[in-house]
Amino acid sequence: MIANLIKDIRSDAKKLVETLTALNNHLSDLEKFTKSVGELTKEIKEMNENIRLLMSIIKELK
Known part of the structure; x- marks a missing residue:
């Protein structure tokens, strides 16, 4: 009886380790994806700032 209980506990522990x-x-894949999205967001913000600067320069040239 105790041997079966220990066997069941080991089996459950093995399944838990596999699941974890x-x-x-x-989670590692999600972290990589999130990092990529963050980098893209930063680049988009920089592009928007560059566009604003170009628009200001063009307005001054008019």
């Missing part, structure tokens, strides 16, 4: 490993992998 898969979750960790998904």
Whole structure:
């Protein structure tokens, strides 16, 4: 009886480790994606600022 209980606990622990490993992998992928989105957002902000500067220069040339 106790041996079966220990066997079940080991089996459940193994499943838990597998699930946590898969979750960790998904979180790592999400972290990479989030970092990429953050970098793109920064680049878009810089482009918008450059466009504003160009517009100011063009207005001054008129």
